[in-house]
Amino acid sequence: MSDVLESPCFREEALRIGGEQVHTGRRFDVLNPYNGERVGSVAMASVEDVRRAMDIAQAYQPRLTRYERSAILNRAAALLRERTEAGSDLITAESGLSKKDSVYEIGRVADVLNFGANEALRDDGQVFSCDLTPHGKRRKVITTREPLLGVITAITPFNHPMNQVAHKVVPSVATNNRMVLKPSEKVPLSAYWFADLLYEAGLPPEMLQVVSGDPREIADELITNPHVDLITFTGGVAIGKYIAAKAGYKRLVLELGGNDPLIVMDDADLDKASDLAVQGSYKNSGQRCTAVKRMLVHQKVLADFTERVVAKTRAWTYGDPMDRRNEMGTVIDEAAAAHFQRVVDDAVVQGARLLVGNRRDGALYSPTVLDRVRPEMTVVREETFGPVSPIIGFKDIDEAIRLSNGTAFGLSSGICTNRFDDAARFARELKVGSVNLWEVPGYRIELTPFGGIKDSGLGYKEGVQEAIKSFTNCKTFSMPW
Template sequence: MRIAGRKVGDGRDGDRVIPVFNPHTEQRIGSVPKATLDEVREAFETAHAFQPKLTRAERAGILQKAAAIIRERLDDVAGLITAESGLCLKDSLYEAGRVSDVLLFGANEVLKDDGQIFSCDLTPHGKKRRVYTQRSPLLGVISAITPFNHPMNQVAHKVVPSVATNNRMVLKPSEKVPFSAIFFADILYQAGLPPEMLSVVTGDPREIADELLTNPRVDLITFTGGVAIGKYIASKAGYRRVVLELGGNDPIIVMEDADLEEASSLAIQGSYKNSGQRCTAVKRMLVHEAVAGRFTEMVVEKTKAWKHGDPLDKASDMGTVIDEHAAMLFESRVKEAVGQGARLLAGNQRRGALYAPTVIDNVRPEMTVVREETFGPVSPIIRFRDIDEAIRISNGTAYGLSSAVCTNRLDHITRFVNELHVGTVNVREVPGYRLELTPFGGIKDSGLGYKEGVQEAMKSFTNLKTYSLPWA
């Protein structure tokens, strides 16, 4: 791991290591240290003792240089992501490109003045003054915790806004995919980042999680991951700012006027890209009964053509899921749904962590496979009668992250935008579509309403200061 840039542990320290396995080959590809509480505390103390003084130009330069290094080493980055996560090379190369985008957007945002000016003589009660605002780094340290499903891009979305705002961060990546985070940190150090501004600690969450949440040096906790852990963090954080980006149960809603060729292509891409392991993946296909038959046929046809297998095969459209346990969960949920009356039309075949893209029809909203977040390549099809029922079904879960709607009717689009209880509505696009710059986040069990995306994260990672001056 890296404590202020210093390498700590070599992954061979007896029992104090966490092995990392390739989900496809099941071979051990390495190990990382299991941090002690003292090491975590050292990371926070070192970060807190350092006061960054980087100018905007210097911060932008570091992020631009890191982006260039990523672009020069796309194959290395993609190979590492594939090795520890099981994602196919197509998905890993796409993620590596997105990481470069995050860095470049961060560099650009640094160069924008983020203050405001208010004239005070706007009412008879005003004065000849002006009020100004400016954003300042947090007084304490940011504690960041990232999940397995985007091993480097999730890390970039925490680290880049921190660097851009002259903050200090201690990052704990998922113990399943730690090497991408460490590699990203090394690239930033190479690009000129003062090492005290970023530490990466690896370890067993059961041992170190509470320290990451309650250390007195922590000013803000930013977490991406599951709902249960997110709510635990909220309960432990106390008087600290918390940014939680949690799960999703995102629908694609296909109306009777939709272009079915387009809608079915979006549906399977949204379901199977990244092995279905996206909080914004299509997890429910809500289809108008007038077109459900033809739509279902097209989804099955395209699913069977979706090549899954060896993640290193450049022809593969999908690799493995994160581990065999996850694949077994998807398999069991589909079997449960079939036992309750759903029809299995494709897939639900498993070998280790390799799980086939799966389509089930005649799904009802109360079935576990769609009531809960099924975080894998499963396409459950739910039929509805009219837009009122579509909206009711869509809103009928604990989640509220994103959505996709396929229709050309402006009156329907307007209703979906206004009435779906989600953070994002994408028209004729997958639920997960966004730029790395734009606001992203959910409501209800999908998060606290704070947005990610480089621009919004930079706001969350700063304190707003207001001052005023006489102005004739």
């Protein structure tokens, strides 16, 4: 590694176990995808390290009041907003995401913290009267939510280095749970930085421990450890199904891939629709499960829409992610960029037409548009987790719905039409978790339910409110009334 430059913001990280920073005998490097600089060096956990973290978590019984949990989360949000530049610099350095995207991500993380703080104050118990039928009694049933008996394992991906972590950690804190987090080995620095922020805000360290390392070595222990009650995972379908098969009798929240369409009907405002198309395709370098992966366009407006998308794609600036003039930085690494290039090349060989893009320089991959694409091509049949825009024509709404539902995924969708009858039919018939009218497929706020069906997940939702439900046990208490 002698010829690898070290970043000025280099960080040497240790595991966070039981309130201690644990340095192990093994380490791995985190490299900047854009310039190859060594951004950090991170301790590698062993199976024994994971077991120790689990034992500490299981032995600790949180006693924080609702007010105390809310105060910790609000304090962390305030600290984060004060340190926006430092946090976004770290995200950009380890992931290659543009500064525009990383600053936006910091804002989202702060929202998660504030929403979690609000929910910690809200008692969502219910009261049921029991004298509702002829054989009922004069009683009431009251419901309460309690933390899990065991530990939560959280495993997060690379594409939103801090926000994916926040969406698992914050509901855990809000509900007085204990979590052991394993962030992606590609972007672990943001997770450690976020954990330290929470400790500074007053979080007992036993409630959140962080381990990093080779998933081939430690993942099975994180999944099968007897202290684990729930596993929350965001990532690829194959790994999600492996977790489901391996976990046994444990609660699972699996947020997996997507193949999300933007559907453009013949009455759509094409300028607005093409804006949504490029934003949905290229924000976050296209590395979102909810990115626009397919553009399904009515044949009557296909040529006009395609022309607009190509023009706006050519104008989408990309390059050095620290340059605030660039809309897009790199993808996560050179291997990912090379994969996108191969998939597009294969589509062209099969008859697709490359209209713009498909240029690669290391981990830099240009925004790319293809038309004359067929549904069976890999570029649309499988999830292309990058800035690639395949355009497919359709003749009527029946075909649009059939094309949209014709994949193994069912995460989200965006609809561009001004006809309410068509919008209502899409809402009813698309087999996805979210349908957004006149928005990108991924639109939501951090509070609202989010998740998919089919290969996109088990149907359990994320979003602060829904995660709180998943992370708690519901207990009923009844009394004479």
